[in-house]
Amino acid sequence: MSSIGQPASAPAIAVEAISKTFGSLRAVDAVSFSVAKGEIFGLLGPNGAGKSTLIRMLTTLIEPTSGTARVGGFDIRQSPNQVRLAIGVIPQNMTSDPDLTCIENLAIHARLYAMPRAQRYKVSAELLETVGLADRAHAMARTLSGGMRRRLEIARGLVHAPDIMFLDEPTTGLDPVSRFSVWEMITHLRERRGLTMFLTTHYMDEADRLCDRIGIVDNGKIVALDSPTALKTAVPGASRIEVQFAPDLAGGAADLEALPMVKQVRVAAAGIYRISSDSGPATAEALVDLARRQNLGLTSLNVQTTSLDDVFIHFTGHGLEGAKA
Amino acid sequence: MKLTRALAIVERDLRKFRRSPSLIMVSLVLPLVQLIILGNAFGGNIRNATLGVVNLDNGPAAVTVIEKLQAVYANARTFIPRDYADEGQAVAALRLGRLSAVLIIPAHYSRDVLTRHRPRLALITDNTDRTTAGGVGATMSGLVQALNAPQVPSRDPGAIQLQTVEVYPYISYMKYLLPGSVTLAIFITAMIGGGILYIDDKSRGLHEGYLVTPITKWELILGFNLAGVIKGMMAGAVTLVAGSMIAGVPNFFAPLRLGGLLVVTAFTATALIGMMFFLMARISDPLVPRAIFGVLNTLLFFPSGAVYPITGFPRWLRLISVVDPFTYAVHAYRSLLLKQSGLAAVTTDLWVLALTSALMLLGATAMFKRTL
The missing domain is CATH 3.30.70.260 (ACT domain)
Structure with missing residues (x-):
């Protein structure tokens, strides 16, 4: 069981020996760590390392096989609905509905949090302004570019003003300009709203640029966890x-x-x-x-x-491409 | 449970439905097109079949037969008589599909009629087309019955006569088909909206977007089903109105009847949407609902008595019709549309549809997973 890098203050996320098994495959293997309030925490690892499985357990989308976690102070097994109220999730897939307009996507999502009608349209309009999509409020989501669509997803995750945001590979498939725009938004949200951000990525530069601390995941385990600078120094x-x-x-x-x-x-x-x-x-x-x-x-x-590529190779013994898919 | 969260799912589905002209077209137009095409194609009288006539007698009784054939041609036009010189040519033409039937008036027919020595006419039919053969055969039976009728009607008070009285005004086949078409419209909406699009959204990951919100399993199930029932009722209502206009259902807008039809539509939509949700609860491959669409359509629509009376089915098919919710919907619509009976006549149908809804929703709830 890994138990590395525990922050001193009360954590926003505390993961305790969590595991997930699919048949004979142990996708996440007794992982423990914690994330401090207001921190941007990144899980770095290749496809198939167990990042998405871990984030899905923490966002209550799948149940752990063993172990548990507390997110926003609530146990993911015992109080999943309290956890859902405390978190905003930007899944890896685009989950905004392509056949609805941007504002409809946000307003309907807000209704899922039982927000009154007047408030949900007001909040939705404000969020579209925040993510720079105010002029596309009545455009169908399917007409947006990949970067715009991702910003819409981020706005949707913020609709109920969560304390913690989970972003599963937020820039995968985006062009460099859109990636940069999403990075800026993540930094901006942390600065303005004081959100705790938990993101997964397989881009070294993304983790290096955004995260206060990085957990390196390989074969379902966290093999190293520290700040990017400290990880590089370790090489x-x-x-x-x-x-x-x-x-x-x-x-x-x-x-x-x-x-x-x-x-x-x-x-x-x-x-x-x-x-x-x-x-x-x-x-x-x-x-x-x-x-x-x-x-x-x-x-x-x-x-x-020394780059994070060197760090990854140092801790796992192989590069991202050489990892198990 | 917070109703507004379930209504968020309803709002989403209805907004998408409103923006899917292709879905609306398929849900509403297909059953109406089917009603018009099948309604006109089936159930009509046979007309303009070609009847080869081989007259080997040419006596006075044979002339009477020819006159009667000409009378049929001039009036009902069941068939067009065509003369053939010999039996071989006529039968060859029948086999080539140029004739629907051949009537042979044998030599000595007139003599046999006059001497009352078992006179016979022979009708050779192409039984690969049983409907035409049956129509021509029935007309020829009537014709022969007329030939046998006494010149002076019998005054025997002991003779039994059958008088048939039809309770309802003339029911065309299109009217007979209308209840099935309305049920089909609801089914197609359930299949596309509740089946195909539901699984498409699931496979595209759209469901993940609301699984991370506090919406509960019950609210999700209520939302999906309520949205489906509303769409199904809209499709049913439009098909009912348009279909009744096309088929010429008299007095359609009588308030009591409309109320009854609304109740039946709600019960039917709930049962069919519930069934669809039950079938799709654990499916995630978008090909599956498409693959089972045709099978379900055949399995539910045809055994229901929508196109042909259940009494004509073999025993195993009648068993399917007993457990088929379509059967009860079709029966209820038929009672209200064609017989103008009140809800009392469809109580059993409503109970069965309600029971189906309850069982399907219970099953779907047990199968539905709140997680990925």
Whole structure:
């Protein structure tokens, strides 16, 4: 059972050894963690890792096989309707009705929360304004672009002013401009409304940009959980450097291992080396100096800081593509 | 339970229904087209069948037969007589489909008539078409009966005569078919609105959108069924009015009758929507409702007595009609539309439809899952 990264304050979400089994497949395996109020928490993992199953259990869409969770202070097994009142959900599928207008989608959704008629149309109009769809209020949802439709989904999730928002892969299938617009909206909502946001994604940059903390999921388990910065720090060598000499170094990899701040050296091909370093700029300077001293040409020099891709590989032993589908 | 949450589902469904002209067209137009086409195609008298006549006698009695045939041709036009010189040619034409039947007046027919020596006429029919063969046969039987009738009617007071009195004004086949068409309109609305579109929405993930809200299982079931019943009643009402106009149902707008029809429509819609919801409760593949549409239509519509009387069915088919809710809806509509009887005549039908609704909704509730 994983039990990592417990926040000190009373959590908005507290997951306790939750599991879900489909036949012989253990989709979520005794996962425990908690999310603080006002935090943006991300679950990062490849397709099939168990992210959607976990979010569906937390949003009461499926029942856990064992374990439980408290969301907004309510147990998902014992008080599912209280949980539903406390949360807004943006599912992975577009669940707004394509044959209804934007405002109808929101107003009917508000009616599901027993909101009085006058209030539900007022709130719906305000939310369309918030998500930048006021001018499309009477357009059918099917006429919206993917990004607009996702913003409509977000507005729908906010219709009853929840404290916690669940977003299941909110930018999957969107073009870069629409993705950026959704990211801005998520950040804006947290800043303006103080919402706790729980999102799943398989985009490293999305998790890195949006989340205060990230849980890395692999094969139904959380294998690492911390802030993006802390996760990156946990990977040996803060920088990745790829360098090519022509001709090759006289001493090969041994010449590089002797340089300051270098943690690890791998030979990619003849004359090409991949170096992990605690300081990219310092090692790059030393590499230039080494080439000058040995009278070698420096054909290429590429310095990168550690990314979440490196973090994912470090903790799971494989990249997103290499994971079980 | 909060009614407004169930009404949110109703509102959503009705807004979508209003914006689906194709659904409205299919629900309303198909039963009306069927009523017009089948109503005119079936149940009419046979006319203009071709009858080959082989007259091998040419005597006075044969001439009388020919005159009677010409009289039928001039009046009822059941058949058009065509002369053939010999039996072989006529039968060959029958087999080629150029004739519907062949009448042979044998040689010595007139002599046999005069000598009362068992005179015979032969009618050869194409029994691959039983309806035409039956129509021509019935007309020829009447013709022969007329030939046998005494010149002076019998004055024997002991002779038994049968007088048939029809209780209701003439009922055309289209009127007979109308109750089935109205029930079919409700069924199609239930099948498309409550079956196909429901599963399509489910497979597209739209249901997930309201499963994350506080709506309860009961409110969801009430919402889905209420929306279906309203749509079914609208389809039934429009088909009733339009169908009654087309078929010429007399005195259709009598308030009492309209009230009765409204009650039957509500009970029928509730039973058929309940049945559909029960069948679809656990289905998520959108192909399934499409695949079973035709089967259900055949299984429910035809055994109900909508197109042919149940008394003509074999025993196993009569058993299906007993458990078929269509049967009771058709019977109730027929009682109110054609017999102008009050609700008292359809009490059993209403009880059966109510029982069907209750059983189906109970089953659907047990099967329906509030989670994904």
